[in-house]
Amino acid sequence: MPIAAPQTTDELYQALDENAERPFGRARTVRAEELLETAEQFAEPAPLVHALFELQKAYTYGSEPRKSPVVFARVLTLFDEQPDVFDERMRHQLFWRFKWVANALVQLPEIPLDSLRQWLKEMRDRYEKADLGLQPYYGQAYVLAAHIGRDSAAAYDLWAARTRTRLSDCEACEICERALYHLTAGDDERALDLWEPVLEGKESCQEEPARSVSYALLPLLRTGRAEQARELHLFGYRACRRNPSMAGEAGRHLEFCALTGNEARGLELLAENRVLFDEVDSPLEQLDFLTGVEVLLRRVEGLGHGGLPAAGYAGRAWTVAGLRAEVASRADDLAARFDARNGTDTHEQRRRARLERAPLLDALELTLRTRALDDVAAPAAPAPAAAPAAAREAALPEALPELILRARELEDQGHPDAQGCWARLRTLAADPGYAHPADPAVGPLARLRADLLADAADQAGDKDDFAAAAAGHAEAAALYEEAGLPGHAAVCRAYVTLAEAELPVEGDDTGEAKAAALGAAHTALVRQHEEAAGLDPRQEARVLRLRATALALRFQASGDEEHLAPVFAETDLLEEFALRHDIPVQVSGARLLRAGTHAVRGDLPAARTGADALVGHLAEHGPAWHLPRTLGLRARIHIGLGDAQAAYDDLTEALRLAADWPAHVISTARLRSDLGETALRLGRPEEALRHLTRAAEQEMRTGDRTDAFGTYCNAAQLSLDLGRVEDTIALLDSLLVEPDVAAGELNDRLVAQLRLTRARALHAGGDLKAATAELAALAAESAEWDDDPGSHAMIAAETAVLLAESGEFGRAREAADQALDAHAKAPRHEQLSNCLRELARLQAQQQGPDGLEAARGFLTDAARVADEAREAGYEAHGRSLDTALAYEQGRVHAYAGAYEESLAALEQALALLGEPVADGDRDTVGEWAECVRLAGAVEGIYLERRAPALARLDPAVARLTALGRTGEAEPLTALAARLRDGD
Known part of the structure; x- marks a missing residue:
């Protein structure tokens, strides 16, 4: 919706101030252009000067150097014609911006070198006429010399030896220029010594330290300071991403990724900065950015991944190789244009040096989310098989009949290698030229199709896709009947029965409907078992296993002790049958089911006894692939019993053993996630964080994306708790641009939790503006969560506090009122009390006596919340809400100068304590x-x-x-x- 034009100069000034709060980019620039048109309607020249200044700033920091000098020319003309219009502040801005114009002209290769020098002469003459020091002029003369690549040493001496003036660039910018001089000369150590106050955050400005950070990354690596480089990459990249005026800095971060074994992250950051291909109007910034992009793409292509998709110019889909060629052509042309203008080969040489630089490290773990180019190529593909598993797969029979028979033999044993056989057979059978063996031992094609359908249905069931599992087994049963295999068909129908019972029941919060469905499924399974014909012992054992599983799941859903004995009766029946017919996989399955049921019941000593016995049995008799899973169960039992060290030992051993099997056999992600929790209990949070992130990425690779995002969410919170703010933000930024998140396909509450954690991390990192914007957006969205007003209350409360920290107390009051309304539907006594007290403190602290009335309003609300909590019998986790309120009453009144009231409130707090x-x-x-x-x-x-x-x-x-x-x-x-x- 169009914004109404200001009607008075006061409204114009207010609009200019509001626009100055917007981030640089097209929206701010367009609004500045609109405000200039409005300013031209007023008779007074001062508003016009202010509007021109705002527009020039928007062009300068929005990477539109062609337009900045034109706007400044108008300001300069106004100054020459009406100098009295310019007060001291405006006059200072005028002379300051001579440097902006000089910088803009350097960025445009079509501007002749003589024109650049003429502008510097104009700057010098103006400064001398105004009796201003010439250090800023010599600074710009050095920048031009360094850009050209000629006489830069002499120009540097003329600038660096002079005393700074009020119009000199800020300390941070000058430090960067001095450091770059020594960096160009090959002195990394000298450059880094100069950069130290900027890199440590002691000196900063609009562009710093982000600009210095981007240049310092490679010198830090070359001097052995990789960890500092990693930390600065995370911090510095966030300050320049998607920023057209810092495209060169973004390009250097891409180069850093390419030279540290982080090519996958580089492609991810390239996608995040795709807008820079089209929104950067500065040829010099384009050259800098494109060279960094080319370094990355050359590296990826050189590693054999030229066919990967890459984010590039709008209007077509790019591969790495195609985009690299396009970028190289454009960057070569830009470098040639600058060198032609300057009469040197400086930019061609600088480009070549960057492109030919060898990687500085084989691998530097930049972020908590470690990804390789293979992950980019197939983000949802299963993880590669472990070496032993791959070796077994390579040993599979080559001849088709032998492969089919081997698959069925392994399937009968319950051996996990069967899945590798089925996977190969699925590929062969899908070939249009597939010819089924005419071998009686192999049987008809219908049987093979049934085998493959049953295997796929089993995999769907493992991923809790019960609808697909039921449909697949039903189709397989029909084909088995067609092939004359009633026993196989009966097993598949049994799987259908259980899968259908496991389908989610909408509105079943208590689990009663699920328990009833599983009970009915057990009855049906018993009947099917009794009526089945042609079952061999292994098939009968599988049906018995399904019967026991149905009852175990029923007990888990209901928690009803009456459902416990039938579970043990069925597991006993299964174990006795399996022992009698020598079916080890079902003996183990029965004992594992029994131990797990004890654990679900809460009888952890009995569960541990059963798990101990099973571990010993498996170690001696097998099957070996059940051992990691059993150790994982025993570890969770140990955690429940408070023995974290024993759990840690079991999980470590389980992971070691799991490496011998394909990823689908044992969920190493679950083992790693449990190991993370255990390490945290043992006081090893950094190790816990490592296990959680590896677990999450494993879940990503196997397609368990909801679980992966949940695990990553926990990892992000742990990272934030550890004070690793930039790591947290980088992790969440990476997750929030995933395609299914961007498309709204992931659970919205899980995404909201990721964004909430990101907002908290931004706040912890000092970016109050970004944190407030994120939380305000979340608060608006969560207001629509009719099924979860409590979460909205919490988010709105946090938003209110951040708004108050920014001094926006009107909006803070509105957000607090939203929180209170939601709290009335789903009470969050402690969170709301904390929020309201903090709002009162902030308002009194920032506004003193003027803010006392509003602060008292917040405290009154907090008192009402405390009364409600008392009536509801709610007990706070920390100090009582009444005590906390009395103390805050004392502090708020002290800030506002109401000392008698303050002392009385503090006396009350002491009495309560x-x-x-x-x-x-x-x-x-x-x-x-x-x-x-x-x-x-x-x-x-x-x-x-x-x-x-x-x-x-x-x-x-x-x-x-x-x-x-x-x-x-x-x-x-x-x-x-x-x-x-x-x-």
Whole structure:
């Protein structure tokens, strides 16, 4: 919807201020152009100057260097004609922007070199006439010399030796130019020494430290500081991605990925910056960006992946090889144009040096999400087989009849290698020229088709796709009947019965409907078993296994103890039958089912006893492929019993053994996820994070994407808890651009959790503006979650706090009201109380007495929430809501200068807290001490009642000291000394 044009100069200034808050890009530039048109309608020249300044800034930082000098020419003309219009601030801006024009002209190869030098002469003359120091002029002269690649040393000396002025570039920008001078000379160490204050965040500006970071990455690698380079890559990339005015910086991050074994991440970042191919209007920035892109694409193509898709210019689909050729042609042309203008070969040489640079590291783990080019090629493909499994697959029979017979033999044994046979047969049978063997031992084609359908249905069932499993087994049963194999058909029909019972039941929150369906399925399975003809012992054992499974699942769904005995009766029947007919896989299956049922029931000692016995049995008798799964079960039992070390040992051994089998046999993702939880329990959070991320990527590779995103969500939260803010943001940014997320195909609540964690990470990283924007968008979306008002209450509350931190108290009040409305439907007492108290504190802290009334409104709401909690019998996890409210009342009134009210509230908080005791909770003692300290400060300093304040502080210090809480006593002791000194 079009924005109404300002009608007065005051409205124009307000609109200009609002536009200045927008990120640089086309939207801000278009609005600046509209505001300039409006400013031209007013008779006063000052608004026009301000509008021109805003438009020039939009062009400069929106990578439109051709337009920036034109706008500045109008400003300069106005200055020459009406100098009195320009106040000191406007005059400073005018002379500052001579540098912007000089920089813009350098970026355009069509501007002759003489014109560049003429502009610098104009700048020098203007500065001398205005009695301004010439250091900024010499700075621009050096930039031009460095760009051309001629006489740069002399130009550097003329600039670097001069004293800075008010119009000099900021410290961070000048540091970058000095460092680049030494970097060009090949002195990495000198450059990095100069860059240190910028890279550490001590000096910054609009473009820094992002610009310096992009240049410093490779020198850091060359000097052995890979970890610092990794951290700065994550931080610096976020500041320049999708930013047209920093396209060159984005290109250097792509180059960094290519030279550290992170080609897959490079392609991911390239896709994220696709807009830069079309939105960068600066030829120099284009050259810099395209060269970085070409370094990446050459590396990917050289590794044999030239056919991979790559994000490039709009309007067509690109492969790596095709885009590389296009980029090379365009970049070569740009370099040639600059060198022709400059009369040197500098840009061709610089390009060649970058393109010919060899990788600096074979592999540097840049992010928590480690991906290889093979993952990009087939993101949902199963993980490659482990070496032993691959060797077994290679040993499969080549002759078709032998392969079919071998597959069936392995299937009868329940051996996991059967799936490799079926996979090869599926490929062969799909060939239009497939000829089925005329071999009585192999049987008809209908039987092979049934075999393949049954195998595919089993795989669907393993992924909980019960509808596909039921349909596949039903079709297989019909084909088995056609082939004259009633026993096989009976087994498939039994699978259909169980799969249909496992289909989700909408609205079945208690599990009763599911339990009923599974009970009915068991009855049907018993009847089918009794009526089945032609079952051999192995087939009969499979049906018995399905019967036991149905009852075990029923018990799991219902938790009803009456359903427990039938489970054990069926597992006993299965085990006895399997022992009698020597079917090891079903003996193990029965015992595993029994131990698992004990665990579901909560009888962990019995579950551990059963798992212990089964581990011993499997180690001696097999089947070996059941051992990792059993160790995984025993590990979860150990976790439940509080023995994290035993769980860790089992899981580590399970993973070692699982490596001997194909990925589909044992879920190593589940084992790794459990190992992550166990490592966390053992106080090894970094190791836990590593296991979680590997588990998640394993789930990605096997197509279990919902599970993968859930695991990654947990990993992101752990990473944030560990203070790895940039790692967290990089991980979530990578996940949120996945195709199924972008298309809205993933569970919206899971995506919301990812975005919520990202907003919290942005906040922790100091990017309050981005964090607030993300949370505000989430709050708007979650308002539509009629089935989950509690989550909306939490999100709206967090949004309100961030808005208040930004000083937007009107919007914060609106968000808090939304949170309160949602809270009324699904109470979140503690979260809402915390939010409202924090809002009151922020408003009083930022606005003082002027914000007291509004702050009291928040506190009144918090009091109402505390009353509701008390009536509902809700107990807070930390201090009581009443105590926390009283303390905040004291702090808010102190910020607002209402000291008597503050002291009264603090007295109430102390009364609610009570005196600290020897075995008291450390947090409670700390809160009591802080409350005493604040009351002493209000009373002794602001109310100037030193004696009563000391009478409060001294006994508190003595009490804390006697309790051995010297740390909590120190601030009170310091305050008492200050009061005695009369300070």
